[in-house]
Amino acid sequence: MSKTRASGRTVGGLRSLSLQAPAVTLLLLWMLVPLGMTVWFSLQRYNLLMPGMEGFAGLENYEYLFTDPALWRAMGNTLLLVGSVLVITVGGGVLLAVLFQQEFPGRGIARVLAISPFFVMPTVSALVWKNMMMHPSNGVLSWVAELFGLPAVDWFSSLPLTSIIIIVAWQWLPFALLILLTAMQSLDDDQVEAARMDGAGPIAVFFYITLPHLKRAISVVIMIEMIFLLTIFAEIYVTTSGGPGLATTNLAFLIYIQALLDFDVGLASAGGVVAIVLANIVAIFLVRLVAKNLEN
Amino acid sequence: MKLAYAFPLAALAAAVATSAQAETITVATVNNNDMVIMQSLTEAFEEAHPDIEVNWVVLEENVLRQRLTTDIATEGGQFDVMTIGTYEAPIWAERGWLAALEDLPASYREDDLLQPVRDGLSYEGKLYALPFYAESSMLYYRTDLFEEAGFEMPEQPTWEQVREWAAELHDPDNELAGICLRGKPGWGENMAFVSTLVNTFGGRWFDEEWNPQLDSQAWQEAISFYVDLLGNYGPPGASSNGFNENLALFSRGNCAMWVDATSAAGKLYNPAESQVADRLGFAPAPVAETPKGAHWLWSWALAIPATSEKQDAAQAFLTWATSQEYIELVGETEGWTSVPPGTRQSTYENENYQREAPFAGFVLDAINSADPTDSTLEPSPYVGVQFVGIPEFQSIGTQVGQTIASALTGDTSVEQALQSAQRATERTMQRAGY
Numbered sequence: 001m002s003k004t005r006a007s008g009r010t011v012g013g014l015r016s017l018s019l020q021a022p023a024v025t026l027l028l029l030w031m032l033v034p035l036g037m038t039v040w041f042s043l044q045r046y047n048l049l050m051p052g053m054e055g056f057a058g059l060e061n062y063e064y065l066f067t068d069p070a071l072w073r074a075m076g077n078t079l080l081l082v083g084s085v086l087v088i089t090v091g092g093g094v095l096l097a098v099l100f101q102q103e104f105p106g107r108g109i110a111r112v113l114a115i116s117p118f119f120v121m122p123t124v125s126a127l128v129w130k131n132m133m134m135h136p137s138n139g140v141l142s143w144v145a146e147l148f149g150l151p152a153v154d155w156f157s158s159l160p161l162t163s164i165i166i167i168v169a170w171q172w173l174p175f176a177l178l179i180l181l182t183a184m185q186s187l188d189d190d191q192v193e194a195a196r197m198d199g200a201g202p203i204a205v206f207f208y209i210t211l212p213h214l215k216r217a218i219s220v221v222i223m224i225e226m227i228f229l230l231t232i233f234a235e236i237y238v239t240t241s242g243g244p245g246l247a248t249t250n251l252a253f254l255i256y257i258q259a260l261l262d263f264d265v266g267l268a269s270a271g272g273v274v275a276i277v278l279a280n281i282v283a284i285f286l287v288r289l290v291a292k293n294l295e296n
Numbered sequence: 297m298k299l300a301y302a303f304p305l306a307a308l309a310a311a312v313a314t315s316a317q318a319e320t321i322t323v324a325t326v327n328n329n330d331m332v333i334m335q336s337l338t339e340a341f342e343e344a345h346p347d348i349e350v351n352w353v354v355l356e357e358n359v360l361r362q363r364l365t366t367d368i369a370t371e372g373g374q375f376d377v378m379t380i381g382t383y384e385a386p387i388w389a390e391r392g393w394l395a396a397l398e399d400l401p402a403s404y405r406e407d408d409l410l411q412p413v414r415d416g417l418s419y420e421g422k423l424y425a426l427p428f429y430a431e432s433s434m435l436y437y438r439t440d441l442f443e444e445a446g447f448e449m450p451e452q453p454t455w456e457q458v459r460e461w462a463a464e465l466h467d468p469d470n471e472l473a474g475i476c477l478r479g480k481p482g483w484g485e486n487m488a489f490v491s492t493l494v495n496t497f498g499g500r501w502f503d504e505e506w507n508p509q510l511d512s513q514a515w516q517e518a519i520s521f522y523v524d525l526l527g528n529y530g531p532p533g534a535s536s537n538g539f540n541e542n543l544a545l546f547s548r549g550n551c552a553m554w555v556d557a558t559s560a561a562g563k564l565y566n567p568a569e570s571q572v573a574d575r576l577g578f579a580p581a582p583v584a585e586t587p588k589g590a591h592w593l594w595s596w597a598l599a600i601p602a603t604s605e606k607q608d609a610a611q612a613f614l615t616w617a618t619s620q621e622y623i624e625l626v627g628e629t630e631g632w633t634s635v636p637p638g639t640r641q642s643t644y645e646n647e648n649y650q651r652e653a654p655f656a657g658f659v660l661d662a663i664n665s666a667d668p669t670d671s672t673l674e675p676s677p678y679v680g681v682q683f684v685g686i687p688e689f690q691s692i693g694t695q696v697g698q699t700i701a702s703a704l705t706g707d708t709s710v711e712q713a714l715q716s717a718q719r720a721t722e723r724t725m726q727r728a729g730y
Contacts, residue, residue: 048369049687050728051391064727069716136532137471157535157705243481244535245702245713260362262691263369 035276042269049263061270071271073246074254075278081165081250082229088169089225090218093176098210100177101184111181118174126238129167130156156240160247167235172228176221183217184210219293223286230279251275318346319609321376324353326360326596329563330429330636331379333626334617340625341616348609357484361690368393373603376610380425381484382416382595382668383683389419395600395607397423397614404615408640410663413595426618430595430638431559432662433492433581433682440575441465441472441552455496455521455582458553462529465552474529476551477522480538481701483693488592488682489555490700492581494518495589500672501684506730508721510696510714514673518584519710523703535704547572555581557594558662561655562633578655580662589671591662592682595638638663688728695720 045057065071100111117125133140134155142152155163187210195205233252236242242249242257249257255275259268325331331354338350353375355363360379367374368388380388388394400406409427417425435453442449447461462474478489491501499514509515526534531545539556543563546554547570554560567573581591598617600610616622620642626635632652635643637659643649644660671681679685683693696717703713 048365049387049690051369053729064723068723069719152532154533154535154705157533240536241481243698243701244705245698245707247702247707257694260366261694263365264691 038269038272038276040269041265042273044266044269046265047263048265057266061266064267065270065274070246070249070254071274074249074251077161077246077248078230078250078252080161081168081232082226084165085169085172085229086222086225088165089172089176090221092169092173093180093221094211094214094218096173096177097180097184097214098206100181101187115174115178117171118178120171122171122234123238125171126167126235129163129170130239134163157244160240160244164232164235164239164248167239168229168232171235172225175225179221180214180217183214187213216293219290223290226282226286227279230275230282251278318349319606320349320351321604321606321609321613322351322353322374323377323379323598323613324355324360324364324375325379325598326357327354328357328596330559330634331596333630333634334428334622337622337625337629341613344616345609345612348612350613358482368601368603371603373601373605375601376604376606377613378599378601379428379596380599381597382413382593383680383685383689385417385425385597385599386419386679386685387687388599389422389424393602394424395602395604397426397600397611400611400615404619405640405642408620408642410639410641410660412593412663412666412668413639416593416595416668417597425597425599426614427595427597427639428618429559429636430593430663431557432593432638432659432666433489433556433591434558434561434658434662435553435555435579435581436546436560436564437461437553437577437579438549438551438572438575439577442577449577449579451579452587453579453582455493455525455584458555458582459521459525459529462525462553466529468532471550473531473534473545473551474553475525476531476537476542476545476554477526477534478538478542478556479526479530479535479701479704480541481535481694481697482538483683483690483697485538485697486700487693487697488594490519490522490697491682492590492592493522493584495671495673495681496582496584496586497521498585498673500674500676502676502678504675504677506677506725508718508725510718510721514585515714516710519700519703519714521584522700523710527704527706535701558655558659559637561659562635562637562653565653565655566631566633578658580658586673588673589681591666593663593666593668594682688724692721692724695724 042061043057043059045053045055045060047053096114100107100114104110120128131138134142134153136142136152136154139152139155141155145152153159192205192209195209200208231252232250233256236248236250236253237256240248242253251271252275255268255271258264258271262268325334335352335354338352342349353363364375364378364380364384366372368378385394389396406423410430413427413430414423417423417427435458437449442461445461445464447464450457458475464474465472466474478486480486494500494515497514497518499512499518500509503509531537531550537545539560542551542554542556543560545551546560547564549571561578564570564576565573570576583590598614600607600614604610618639620640623635623640623643624646627646627648632646632648635649637643637653637656644656650656666681668680668685683689699708699713699717699720702708703710708716
């Protein structure tokens with residue numbers, strides 16, 4: 001990689017620096033002030049319900065945070081949630097993209113319908129799933145179970161995290177489909193044709209031509225979804241409130257509990273800092289991975 | 297584009313111009329039925345006080361708590377009247393966040409307010425909030441089902457009897473649960489009920505040195521009983537049912553019994569809102585080891601934050617919404633079962649109310665006999681029947697509520713759940729410097 005700017009020309013010197021300064025300063029303020037305040041609060045003993053107890057606490061908040069069994073459970077849940085949704089959406093997205101690439105009557109409408117769940121607001125889709133799909137007595141799923149003579153499943157109490165994963169995956173599968181379908185359309189038909197003539201079956205075509213072609217798109221999907229899935233909140237808030245117990249508490253929800261149910265600003269900020277660090281670690285690995293893929 | 301903005305702006309300007317001399321107060325309240333009625337009667341208040349306009353912020357209970365607590369703790373000053381409960385009133389008053397309600401007009405008849413409710417809203421003998429409605433808890437049951445099965449409701453049922461009845465009446469094939477109870481986590485949801493259950497099993501939250509007692513024998517027994525009762529004979533999805541969900545279930549006829557707030561009685565006896573109004577029986581909340589603390593005491597009240605710059609207008613609203621005249625207004629316009637219960641002696645002396653609400657005397661007794669200062673078998677250092685009157689309790693109650701809910705769904709065993717609840721409570725108390 002050569003050291004060129006996005007605009008294509010190399011710039012330097014004091015004059016251009018002074019021209020860039022206002023924009024850069026604004027961006028830094030935009031980013032640094034909230035971050036700095038979070039770090040500052042995380043070092044304070046600051047609970048909204050305890051006026052008069054404020055003061056510098058050193059690393060006390062972090063100590064409490066890291067000795068809290070809830071933190072590890074929340075981290076585990078976060079990773080499990082992100083991982084499962086990624087596997088489902090990428091796997092399902094690739095399969096659906098291949099299917100929707102085929103010619104069939106009504107393909108346009110079918111594509112729009114398949115993509116539409118992505119445009120439903122998270123709170124709305126969570127409510128729909130909670131009250132109309134997974135409800136143990138009024139839900140569609142319990143009605144289906146009854147048709148087969150099976151007992152109705154109380155989704156949010158017996159399979160809480162699985163239910164959240166289903167809801168989130170339902171929302172993000174269309175996103176993966178959208179990106180992957182677009183990528184599919186740039187697949188060279190001649191290449192497939194040639195492979196067919198050489199005697200390759202549909203499975204061989206999929207594994208040796210389609211999948212390598214989708215590699216870049218898949219890494220983009222993984223990166224974008226990862227960023228959004230780390231902060232899943234509305235679906236949990238609306239359906240299970242992090243419970244039962246801590247079964248569906250992810251990092252974002254844990255911070256919410258500390259900040260707005262316990263009103264412990266210090267502890268919540270410490271949780272926020274940990275979340276930022278975690279997100280950055282993930283981001284570094286991801287960006288490397290994607291960059292490598294894109295270069296190839 | 298510009299025109300589209302211009303019209304609402306002009307309308308706004310016109311509105312401001314006409315009300316230039318009127319003072320606007322912002323009232324934050326919870327979306328319970330009684331408050332919705334209060335909102336609909338705003339006009340009556342504004343007619344009597346032409347110089348005051350009321351602006352409403354109506355929120356769901358949990359959201360309201362968050363908004364109010366953050367606003368008052370950071371001295372945000374968004375609201376002039378806040379709806380708070382028995383839990384918040386003394387704690388917030390101690391921090392100087394609320395304006396003391398002294399020199400109320402004589403016409404307000406302060407001495408008409410029920411003593412336990414009044415005490416619950418006072419700090420160091422001064423009143424800091426006026427009760428809008430108050431409640432205790434009681435057992436509701438279906439008389440038709442009890443007759444059919446040949447059960448007789450004694451004057452004071454025990455929890456053991458309740459379990460036997462629930463086991464007999466439970467009929468999931470016909471969508472009938474033996475018993476409905478709160479299962480939704482939260483200190484104001486499942487823990488309100490669970491605390492009374494623990495009290496009557498002889499347990500307490502803290503000993504006199506503020507050591508958490510959640511791993512004690514009494515808690516074990518109470519929670520095991522709760523998990524067994526609600527888990528086996530409760531409605532499907534019991535762990536996500538709170539007061540409103542259970543109210544809907546019971547009034548649709550899906551529960552044989554229900555132990556919850558007395559404030560539900562008005563709705564359950566109203567044939568327009570309840571399908572079981574004509575076959576409804578009630579009894580005191582069941583007891584186990586001790587009658588102490590078996591039924592709770594709660595009131596929703598209106599208070600003025602110390603930061604409000606419109607104290608006089610706010611106080612005018614407060615005294616209107618909690619007055620005897622207001623109660624009569626609701627009785628005449630909405631029907632007597634809909635009046636805010638539990639606040640005033642005069643409500644219970646009212647003949648109309650006595651005639652329409654067969655539960656009136658019973659509720660009055662339940663409220664008068666609940667004692668927040670002496671609610672546990674062994675002595676405890678805190679005030680409150682179904683809560684602990686310390687600021688940390690919101691956090692503790694929410695955490696413990698979550699672990700109890702996970703025991704209810706079978707995610708963890710009762711023993712494990714109580715151990716982790718104990719550890720979490722110890723940590724919170726240690727952090728708060730007890």
